[in-house]
Amino acid sequence: MTFSINPATGETLATHFFDDDSAIDGALDRAAAAQRRWAEIPIGERAAAIGKVAAGLRSEVETLAQTITAEMGKPIEQARAEVEKCAVLCDWYRANGAALLADEAIDVGGDGEALVAWQPVGVVYGVMPWNFPLWQVLRAAVPILLGGNGFVLKHSDNVQLCARRLIEVMEGAGLPAGLIVNLHVPTEQVTAIVDDPRIAAVTVTSGLGAGSAIAAAAGAALKKSVLELGGSDPFVVLADADIDKAAEAAVKSRYLNTGQVCIAAKRIIVERAILDDFTRRFIERTEALVMGDPRDEATFLGPLARERGRDALQAQVEKSIAEGAVLALGGKPAAGVGSFYPATVLTGVTSAMTAAREELFGPVAAIMAAADAEEAIAIANASDYGLSGALWCGDPERARRLARRIEVGATFVNGISASDPRVPIGGMKRSGYGRELAWFGPREFANPHLIWAR
Structure with missing residues (x-):
């Protein structure tokens, strides 16, 4: 039973x-x-x-x-x-x-x-x-x-x-x-x-x-x-992107459904020239998310669906920190009844860390730095997964060229990954x-x- x-x-x-x-x-x-x-x-x-x-x-x-x-x-x-x-x-x-x-x-x-x-x-x-x-x-x-x-x-x-x-x-x-x-x-x-x-x-x-x-x-x-x-979807933000819109979209993509989305932005890869500015805006918006009773109309973050999922997520966060990631926000299960886990942000994440290698199925964002667009694409592709991704760039033609190089089933330019009956969804690799x-x-x-x- x-x-x-x-x-x-x-x-x-x-x-x-x-x-x-x-x-x-x-x-x-x-x-x-x-x-x-x-x-x-x-x-x-x-x-x-x-x-x-x-x-x-x-x-x-x-x-x-x-x-x-x-x-x-x-x-x-x-x-x-x-x-x-x-x-x-x-x-x-x-x-x-x-x-x-x-x-x-x-x-x-x-x-x-x-x-x-x-x-x-x-x-x-x-x-x-x-x-x-x-x-x-x-x-x-x-x-x-x-x-x-x-x-x-x-x-x-x-x-x-x-x-x-x-x-x-x-x-x-x-x-x-x-x-x-x-x-x-x-x-x-x-x-x-x-x-x-x-x-x-x-x-x-x-x-x-x-x-x-x-x-x-x-x-x-x-x-x-x-x-x-499942996936560990890259969300690439280049230096000429609209930083404010990109940060807002990244927060929505990462934390919708309390982060329990296969096509969520899981690895947020940002060009170093705008990294500090983007991270500040991302954290500000993340802190504003309301966690609580999912029956409440104001709630954006509910509980994780299963307690064992919360425990697994906590283990991944702790392992990533031990590997060198920096805990910028959250990082501990909420006290009290229910399998609640707060919106969490890890910075300084590299491709060798658990937060990048494994799928984080919950409200944990992994922010990664890239020297330039070439390194950003390389980091995006340094994953066993290949479901979907997003690319934020101020030059539409350049964005389309770079999007073709991301090893996923779908890349969304200046938008967030989404499933829609008009377009196909599916992945590659694992x-x-x-x-x-x-x-x-x-x-x-x-x-x-x-x-x-x-």
Whole structure:
């Protein structure tokens, strides 16, 4: 069994029992049957059905947001924003979905007629994280469902109430029962489900260890997988950047969702000529962030979602300081009830330190110095991760040239990393492979079926 525990109060909200073999078998049977029926529905009708989910989300925004806040500690304003972002995602695929998977004619020079038909692969298994308990699920599931596939969810143990309520909203909006289901299983049972013949492919957003194990199981079964395994994203600020805007954006990027964001600005790399000025402005803005009850509208920093995450973060901070980093702000768990950790700033960080080598999944910023733009790019690339990054520069053309050299899946120039249905998201190196969103998401789990009539 597992528990939903309010990380702000320590209160147990619910107890969840694992699904037994019979329940798993029945759910997979229902998903496979529902998927076969769903695949026969024209793409335009599937897109329209997904669009109805947007209305369902908006009608339940407060209930869903309060569940997110209670179960994983997200400040309520940010929780509402997550629900709305999910609705916007559904709206976008309703409007654009049919065109994304339309048949594509191929010119074969008069040798008959050839086309590629984008067809479903079957039921996709999605292993999803807790930090955006609705968005992460729908970011993966909506393009997959649009393509005529089914979706079996393995959500995190600590957000099972979110999983249950999301599926209720989706079925209430008219998606067929069984097309998307949540299987609550222990970690050791995940690979067995990956191997099940009713599962056609796998998508994972998780940590490196779990993602590698699931990818290995998928590979052994010759099944497609898409992985997003976290990151240590660089946020590069060059000397000609607008320092004030860059500092403001860096604070937002680093501390949103209490720092529990894969694409957050984790390594803030600043040219030495502006380092002191940038650091001062960054710390001033960080000190102004309000930490407290996530139900309070004024709160920006809530508790960390899990106590063990707070303990791991503290260990990383202490190790980094022992390695030579300077603690400029914060650095100690808050006293009292709840897994609160204050906004923390480490300066003097180098690529050899824990704060740069490992992903800090919480409200800790690592500020690093670079002599010039060349060294800044070198530091940005001196990481095993490659999810996303940001580059702040006063010369747009120079910024575009430098952005191409950063070894990540996406670089945002004079902005912060963000996921948006209009553009792809995904990484390289140890951040994973494959893409979600835009037209990439539906096609990752579609069979490009060539039909050539002569």
